[in-house]
Amino acid sequence: MIEEEVLELAAKELGVASIADKTRRNIVTGGRAAGRIAAARIRYWRVVMRGIRLFEPCGHLGKGFKSPGIFKTLERRSGLKAAILSDGVIRVGDKIAHQQGSHISHCAGWMNYDFGLHVPASSPTVKAEDLVRFAQQAEALGFYCLTLADHIVVREIFRAVPVIPSMGNIPAPVIISKR
């Protein structure tokens, strides 16, 4: 989805009447809605969506619009990617409501999963400050939970596991838990 206000401003900056049919977005929102609802759950009357990330202009845009300025014009305001969480029909004029922080447990699809990280607390080299940084980074990145194992016996052999650079140089296998 993309904001009506952005489309109007971009068209003005580019000196054209409209770019609404060139952006390859599915929904135009009014009231500066798309930016504000990023990462929140959204309800269009009957349809529930979840904001995933803000778009940047992509290569397809150039194919439908010859002006090179369109990339610069839509930089950092090229709409919101959202996952559709429930069946339904979105009609022109439907109201948008925010459901930030709420849980919609009955919806189907992969967005019904919460993502957590397993705390590598049993690693022989881990330090307290590493664990605190790991937990705070996970929280800042929006992970749902941290999981901790319950063992008093630690195996001597550790298998290589994926490393997530933004979490620091700590082995961090990602787990998925179904709500």
Add this chain to the structure above:
Amino acid sequence: MGFLAGATKRIRFATSVMIAPYRNPIITAKMLSSLDVLSNGRVIVGLGVGWMKEEFESLQAPPFEDRARSPTSISKPLENFGQATSIFQWQVL
């Protein structure tokens, strides 16, 4: 878990998983409920029957071979967790 809960504000913490046969259910319920209240309700309890025989022997827990046969190995601790305190609510998923 308590150490990291004190260093964060929103993220939840799950036991993945807590081995039920190792633990005294009343003491565990008290620990979990205290942690749940102090962390503002961010504790998720995952329970399992265990898989590492060495740990059962080290802790003098009920026989490893019986861990899944006994109907109380999970259900009784769960029940006790729930009954031990009125502020600790639990749900079987």
